[in-house]
Amino acid sequence: MTEDMSRYPLRLEGDDVPMVRFRNVTKRYGPLVVLNQLDLDVSTGEMVTIIGPSGSGKTTVLRMLMTLETIDSGVIYVDGEPLTHMERNGQLLPASSKHIRRIRSKIGMCFQHFNLFPHMTALGNCMEGLVQVLGLSRREAEERSMELLDMVGLAEKRDEHPSRLSGGQQQRVAIARALAMRPKVMLFDEVTSALDPEVISEVTNVIRRLVGAHDLTMLMVTHQMGFAKEISDRVCFFFNGAVEEQGTPAKLFENPERERTRQFLNAVLDAN
Amino acid sequence: MTYIEFLQVHGSRMADGTVLTVVQFLLATVVAVVVAVLFGLMRLSRNPGVRGVATVYIEIFRGTSLLVQLFWIFFVLPLFGLNLDKFVAGFLAVGLNMGAYGAELVRGAIRAVPRGQWEAAVALNMTDRKRMWRVILPQALVIMLPPWGNLVIEILKGTALVALISVADLMFEVRQINIATFLSVQAFGTALIVYYVLARFLVTPFMRALERFMSRKIGRA
Amino acid sequence: MIEWRWHLVWELAPRFVDAAGKTLLAAGGGYSIAVVLGLVLVLAQRTRFRPLTFAVREFVELIRSTPLLLQVFFVFYVGPQFGLVLSPWTAGLIAIGLHYGAYLSEVYRGGIESVPAGQWEAAKALNLSVVRTYRRIVIPQALPPAISGMGNYLVGIFKDTPMLSVIGVTELMHTATAVGAESYRYLEPYTMVGAIFLAISLPAAYLISRFEKWVRRTLGMVK
Numbered sequence: 001m002t003e004d005m006s007r008y009p010l011r012l013e014g015d016d017v018p019m020v021r022f023r024n025v026t027k028r029y030g031p032l033v034v035l036n037q038l039d040l041d042v043s044t045g046e047m048v049t050i051i052g053p054s055g056s057g058k059t060t061v062l063r064m065l066m067t068l069e070t071i072d073s074g075v076i077y078v079d080g081e082p083l084t085h086m087e088r089n090g091q092l093l094p095a096s097s098k099h100i101r102r103i104r105s106k107i108g109m110c111f112q113h114f115n116l117f118p119h120m121t122a123l124g125n126c127m128e129g130l131v132q133v134l135g136l137s138r139r140e141a142e143e144r145s146m147e148l149l150d151m152v153g154l155a156e157k158r159d160e161h162p163s164r165l166s167g168g169q170q171q172r173v174a175i176a177r178a179l180a181m182r183p184k185v186m187l188f189d190e191v192t193s194a195l196d197p198e199v200i201s202e203v204t205n206v207i208r209r210l211v212g213a214h215d216l217t218m219l220m221v222t223h224q225m226g227f228a229k230e231i232s233d234r235v236c237f238f239f240n241g242a243v244e245e246q247g248t249p250a251k252l253f254e255n256p257e258r259e260r261t262r263q264f265l266n267a268v269l270d271a272n
Numbered sequence: 273m274t275y276i277e278f279l280q281v282h283g284s285r286m287a288d289g290t291v292l293t294v295v296q297f298l299l300a301t302v303v304a305v306v307v308a309v310l311f312g313l314m315r316l317s318r319n320p321g322v323r324g325v326a327t328v329y330i331e332i333f334r335g336t337s338l339l340v341q342l343f344w345i346f347f348v349l350p351l352f353g354l355n356l357d358k359f360v361a362g363f364l365a366v367g368l369n370m371g372a373y374g375a376e377l378v379r380g381a382i383r384a385v386p387r388g389q390w391e392a393a394v395a396l397n398m399t400d401r402k403r404m405w406r407v408i409l410p411q412a413l414v415i416m417l418p419p420w421g422n423l424v425i426e427i428l429k430g431t432a433l434v435a436l437i438s439v440a441d442l443m444f445e446v447r448q449i450n451i452a453t454f455l456s457v458q459a460f461g462t463a464l465i466v467y468y469v470l471a472r473f474l475v476t477p478f479m480r481a482l483e484r485f486m487s488r489k490i491g492r493a
Numbered sequence: 494m495i496e497w498r499w500h501l502v503w504e505l506a507p508r509f510v511d512a513a514g515k516t517l518l519a520a521g522g523g524y525s526i527a528v529v530l531g532l533v534l535v536l537a538q539r540t541r542f543r544p545l546t547f548a549v550r551e552f553v554e555l556i557r558s559t560p561l562l563l564q565v566f567f568v569f570y571v572g573p574q575f576g577l578v579l580s581p582w583t584a585g586l587i588a589i590g591l592h593y594g595a596y597l598s599e600v601y602r603g604g605i606e607s608v609p610a611g612q613w614e615a616a617k618a619l620n621l622s623v624v625r626t627y628r629r630i631v632i633p634q635a636l637p638p639a640i641s642g643m644g645n646y647l648v649g650i651f652k653d654t655p656m657l658s659v660i661g662v663t664e665l666m667h668t669a670t671a672v673g674a675e676s677y678r679y680l681e682p683y684t685m686v687g688a689i690f691l692a693i694s695l696p697a698a699y700l701i702s703r704f705e706k707w708v709r710r711t712l713g714m715v716k
Contacts (some may be wrong), residue, residue: 041426057372104397116391119410119490129396130404184436288684327656335641335698336690339655339666344687347679351495425558434660455572464559464567 001198003073005085005092011060012080018097019044019185019217026073026177027060027241034060034240037074042185049228049248049249051237053264058221061238062187065219066109077186078103106185112190114170116162122149122173123158126180134181148176168199175206186210188220192227200250202252207231208224225268237261275445280451289445290466295363296363296441303367304374304427311371312378313404322486326375333372339433343363346437360414362441377423381416382408403445414483414490425471432467442466501681505672512668513689518666519585520651526590527650528643531597535605538598556595562656563692567665569660585657593650604639612646635710644701648694655686665689 008023018041027035035057042048050058063069065076067083075092076083085092086099095103115256116125126145130136136144137179149155152172171191178186188207192200204227210216211231222228228235236246237258245258256262277301281338333341342365349356356364385408435443446463450456534647535547556564567586579587608631618625639658655666 001440032302066391068394101397104394107395109395111388111392111395113388115386115388115395117389117392117407117411128406132402133397133399178395180380239322296651299505331695332691335652335664335694337652337655339658340683340687340690343666343670343679346681347673348683351680383701394657429560433656434561435562443560446563447566450566450570454570454574456567456574460563460567460570463563464555467563468555472554474559 005075008075008082008085008092009083010087010090011160011214012077016079017080018042019046020219021077022061023075023077025064025076026072027057027064027069028072032054034241035071037165038242039271040222040243042217042219042234044184044217045215045219047231047233048268049232049235050168050219050221050238051223051225051228051235051264052244054254055242056238057079058238059189062109062189062219062221065185066107066187067104079106081209105192106184107187108178108185108189109189110171110174110191112193114167114174114194115163115173116170116177118162121159122154122165123160125173126177127161129181130178145180148180149173151179151209152176153202166199171195171203172206179210183216185219188218188222189208190221190223192222192224214230221266225265239264273455274309275458282453282459285445285449285461286442286466289440289442292439293428293431293441293443294470296359296366296434296439297428300370300427300431302423303364304371304423307368307371308374308378308381311375312382315375315379316382317484322368327472330372330375333369333408334376334455337437338366340429341369342433342437356414358434358437358439362437363431366427366430366434370423370430371483373426374420374423377419378412379414384415385411393486410490414487417479417483417486421476421483424475428467428475498678498681501676501678502685505682506673507591508668509665509685510691511662513664513693516651516654516664517693518632519582519589519654519657519662520647522586523589523593523654524647524650526586527593527597527646530590530594531601534594534598535601538602538649539605553595554600557599561589561592561653562659564592565656565660573678581657581661584660585662589650589653590654593646596646596649600639600642600646601635603642604635604637607638608634625650633712637705637712640705640708641702643700644705645702648697651694652690653696 011016011020020042021146022038022040025035025038026033038057038061040061050090050198052058060069064071064174065078065083069213071084075085082092082095082104083100083103084095086095086107087093092097100256116122117128120128123142126148127138127141130141130144132140149158152175154169154172156178157165157169157173162173165173171220174190181228191207192203195203204224207218207220210218220228220232233248234246235249235252237244237252237256237260245256245261256265279309311326311329314322315330317323319328342361345356345368346358349361384476389407389411390403393407398407431441432443434449435441438444442463446459450459453459534553536551537547540546546563565585565588569579569590571579572579572584574681584648612625612630612634615668620632654664657664658667658670665686670688672682673679
């Protein structure tokens, strides 16, 4: 079944264009519907946190935005332009890899398991994309990378390989690596889930400093409700592949409207 | 005739043969590595045609005997106008055959690189080619070096077959000595020891050192 | 350029069928020797008698790191030097059985070492005898991981049988070379040999992997 694409705009225009827009996005794995006609907007500079039970599709949202997963229907727009599609003769067609690479350059991502390149030093990891993708000179790349390693407090670890760094340090390098590419949108996918409890704050402190400091749009999936409540502009509760409820942290955590949100929050708070 | 006398008479011939064995081994290894990387990558291609060519190559070379391939290349190819010198036919056949096994090692190692590494390369917006050469292959190399250690020994052993198309390697020389003297234990026994020393005390330690060097370089140690 | 002669193929077919049978016989016979010999070699390496362990270990290494072709010549020609004449078949089977026995002993060793130490300890805690520990506890767990290696070497031994042609075992390769010498035709005989090998080894490899899966399922070790 092919979708009628004519109901989607070729690009988003006007004063109030969101940085990220999911329109009617559906994702299936065989018979399993992971995301069901998702609509979600994220404004420029906004910090949106996604919470929800496992299997609710929250990580899939980030992975689709990073083009690690394809979508089965709908359109994703980034910065006004379609990411998953491109315009050809006034029609939306599936995006070419060239188009995807152009739009993808606006997005950066940090992963649960860091995914640092083990054969490169901390500095090498940060420089890799700058030199190989953006085509910066080694000197420029090193300068920019060192700025960011300094920001995450790891300037002195520049020549260490990931295997010699703690989990918290690795995740901070991964954040520096992603930020070095100067993305407009940053995705944080459960970045503290694989960390020992005592080093979680190393990473959350870095993210905290990003909020407000840059004109950076952020989407975060996390299990840390306290952190979500503290730094988010908006929290989305996902259930069964759709947004069950969303709102400011104060509203969602203090006065959830939906029964499922209440149940989820109670279960999570009980566990802590 | 004592063994010492045997060595005095035939030693230089066997030494010459050993040199040729080592040369055949090195050249065959180069061919095998090139073939392995090429067909290993082709096996992972998204293009079914490219994948199919690689699969057919690998199945043919792994499904028939090295000796059959060697004779085919040396005796049959000239009938189609492709005349190969016996020296070239020798290491080429060994390399093409072992490369097919190596291709499966390359493929397996690439697939063993954690998925997160591919995803991180996508998140940095790398091209497919850069992702492969800068992120995946260096890590795959460390994964595949231990099994390559075994394959390289198989290459060394495989070169003994070139004696059957009269390349004057160690195998060939000791066979000639055996025909001339009937001192089989001395002739074949010496060759066994030479192959053993080459494999156990030169090739294997070299591969181990290479493994250690690469894993240190790649920061896994 | 040379053309392919089908009539030659049909003419040669009966001889090649016969030779293929002999190839399979050599592979089967050699493998039977290897399966048993490999077990002896691995058990000898697990005794506490250090000199024996060391000697067997080095012997296995020697066999594994030297060419089968050389071993075939060695076994065939060394006997007569001491007055013991072996037929090509006997020498060939001994050589190939010895070679693959060394390889199989390593496969067995890998299987046995994959059995967790806790299993040996539990057997000891139950006061099982050594023989019973092997038979009831260790071997059933060591076998499934060994099957893939055993299967690969079964196909391997089949593909190595052409090396027996050099001492006059009349298998496929020997037949093809003989035909070449008689008729000065090399294209058809050598291509036929290749095709026959492919026609046997590809289905064999497939059946072995099916068998491997079946064993895993039967033993409840689905993965």
